[in-house]
């Protein structure tokens with residue numbers, strides 16, 4: 001009998017030939033500015049650990065304490081018996097931090113986006129979505145079965161035109177954008193989009209996964225950065241990036257959150273966070289308030305590293321944040337650049353289609369607050385040497 005899954009092996013072989021097959025790199029130490037992957041010490045420019053919180057002593061201690069007091073698991077989904085006091089405390093903490101009325105925490109940012117969009121919209125509704133929005137938004141849109149209208153990246157005029165065309169259409173309208181785009185590191189045009197949503201009575205939703213802990217006062221995100229408090233009805237964030245742990249959340253009105261308690265499928269059908277996760281996240285919000293110098297360091301490092309790359313002649317696209325892509329075009333070249341960097345002691349991942357559009361393959365770098373200038377200099381040196389070898393600069 002033929003193996004009914006042989007088509008998967010054929011696809012994998014094709015990827016190997018094309019040079020886009022990816023082996024998982026194995027992290028053998030803490031996730032930090034400098035880590036060991038596959039037996040090699042490297043400068044880590046591939047994590048989302050913007051503020052170095054994955055190894056912060058206060059988070060570690062909070063997690064350990066929660067394990068001692070509450071064990072390792074919550075025992076159930078939130079709606080059955082898995083709502084612990086720590087979960088509610090975390091939600092209240094996040095809502096206060098974001099100046100929102102209420103908050104619900106999900107197992108991940110992915111679950112927060114997909115679960116929320118799918119819960120609040122139905123087949124008769126319309127979603128107006130930036131073409132570079134995150135995969136979890138796209139999946140949520142599909143799951144909702146609403147009609148999806150994609151507008152060109154950051155094109156507020158195009159988004160407004162779609163809303164105008166839909167003015168007389170039946171159904172609700174949701175305008176949705178990433179706050180910071182994860183592959184390009186540029187900031188969404190939220191003031192313009194929010195104004196368009198208000199003009200046409202659409203719901204405004206922002207995914208702040210890469211901006212929480214990075215932009216706004218003490219890392220409150222893009223809504224705070226742009227002064228849009230009270231004008232964005234659905235604010236999504238993640239606890240997996242700058243917060244350093246795991247999870248996602250939605251902030252908004254009390255009724256939005258109560259509605260999600262009843263209808264968001266990841267909330268209803270997947271077990272809640274272990275107490276250690278909730279406790280570590282709580283400690284992270286204390287750190288955001290108590291150690292603002294981390295965010296300052298993050299931005300100092302960002303400016304330094306970005307200037308180093310652009311002055312060497314690399315194409316860093318439209319980045320405005322610590323996410324700085326080095327765009328090379330073909331995926332094979334991106335993976336080759338990544339591989340040679342690794343040999344020189346720098347981890348930065350090659351990313352190609354379908355994560356980014358065809359012809360826009362890149363090596364993505366993310367500096368953190370905890371990289372030293374010496375580490376950034378060594379990484380820049382490696383980029384320059386290999387960039388010359390590959391004819392990129």
Ligand SMILES: *Cc1c(COP(=O)(O)O)cnc(C)c1O
Nearest residue numbers: 108109110134182209238240247
């Ligand atoms: C990473 C990311 C997510 C998913 O967050 P997780 O907590 O890792 O599931 C959602 N949206 C954007 C824009 C992201 O970059």
